[in-house]
Amino acid sequence: MTTPTVTSSIDSKMHNNIMTAGSRDRPLMLATGRYPQWRSRFLRYIDTRPNGEALRKCILSGPYKPTTVVVQAVSATDDSLAIHEHTTVETPMNMSPANKAHFESEKEAIHMILTGIGDEIYSTVDACQTAQEMWEAIERLQQGESLNIQDVKTNLF
Template sequence: MTTPITTSTTDSQMHNNIMAAGSRDRPPMLATGRYAQWRSRFLRYIDTRPNGDALRKCILKGPYTPTIVTTPAVPATEDSPAVPEQTTVETVMNMTPENRAHFESEKEAIHLILTGIGDEIYSTVDACQTAQEMWEAIERLQQGESLNIQDVKTNLFWEFGQFTSHDGETIESYYTRFYKMMNEMIRNNLTVATMQVNVQFLQQLQPEWSRFVKIP
């Protein structure tokens, strides 16, 4: 009798390990189908950095743009001539500590984002100019992936609902098709509250399936 494929559980655990790996020293890695978890963990990691607030601003609001500093005119006096109004661009030297931290954290934010993604989207993200643009590009890319994953899940649920034996099909063939479908559902993190199949029959065929079957 064929043994059910159980790599899905291993893959899921591997994804979780990858995402959590090096959480103290480096940001979590983005794993396929785990964007929502990665986003939350990445921002939590950012919060642990000494300049966490500044990094968040870079990622979610964009880099700090130096403002225009205007020095008002000074009228002439008996001892000094008039000084006209002067306009200069804000520099690191005259920024407030909060604005300076925001300004100086942009490169670090970019580095952390690029460290937390894989090669499959690296080139696309790296082409962005700011940490905020990178963050939004990752979201767009992963939303597209999520849509594809949702299509897969919808199809699997439909297949499950329509699953039945074929005319003249052997028990072995029926069981083989069923466990392949179940493993695919498990691999895509799908659970079914009530399975419209003969539970006792399936458990007799392969007792380990019982842990995937929830009887109300």
């Protein structure tokens, strides 16, 4: 039988090996009981991506929702007809670069979160529609797990 210290040391080494493997090419895997570290490292990984700011916005604030924009009136010229003032929904073609990056990063953010979790968590977040919903579901699940561990420790001691 191993002592808790030895087991803890082995678990810690295994966790560090898992965290290191592939950390440059993909997000880190969430290990049981390591949510705070995973969250911090995941967000730091996001920040290393070319579109890191947009990915972070998708995860923490939700997807970009196109707004209605006012198209100003343009007088007729010899080459074109007059355009009356009207409203239209924003499209990627008329979004600002920052909003376009945020809008286009949602699918990548979802993929990165799914890559960073195991099968036991996947079933919980599979029904989520946005990266933000997934992020919040994982956080709730992990907080519940840590509360359950704390309850066990409280009842034992």
